[in-house]
Amino acid sequence: MLNNVYIYILVMALVTYLIRALPLTLIRTEINNHFIRSFLYYVPYATLAAMTIPACLYSTSSRISAAVGFIIALILAIKKQSLIIVAGGACAAVFIVELFV
Template sequence: MLDSKMLLYILVMALVTYLIRMIPFVLCRKKIQSKFLRNMLYYVPYAVLGAMTIPAILYSTSSMISAVVGLGLALFFAFRNKSLIVVAAAACAGAFVTELIMSLAI
């Protein structure tokens, strides 16, 4: 159903999303001088990640039990400064094996 109405929806959606990303990225050309703002912007990514990860990680798999196991493994490896892919793989493997065990137990 790629009629003109669908194209218009997609165009508007894409344009709004792009402008939100692009305008600040292009306009902020200089290093910000304000110490407060620099400090704040330094913390923004960590704050965003904290809010996005918790509690959402608990609902990222089909059961909270497998999510908790995955979370535990991810924490274990993250605390040991392992790379992104190792931590992510450990979380997936933990969740997968847990769900496998749960499906066999039932």
């Protein structure tokens, strides 16, 4: 069993390295395709949203407080508030809702 863990770690490290190293070695010219450039532009935003939104909705003891905090954070972000204001507003909203739920 112990040897299997090392094999798993080695395979995971190899796959992670190949995913990062292959594009650097295979694609040496600038990408001119408009579709691929726009796709690559939005990948970090989509990845961040896919990781953050479920964490926001499942991080509290009730779904109601999580939804209220998420909505408050979304409203503050749309109004172009700073990150500290958005995070603080969401935390305060969750705290207030958790007091009453």
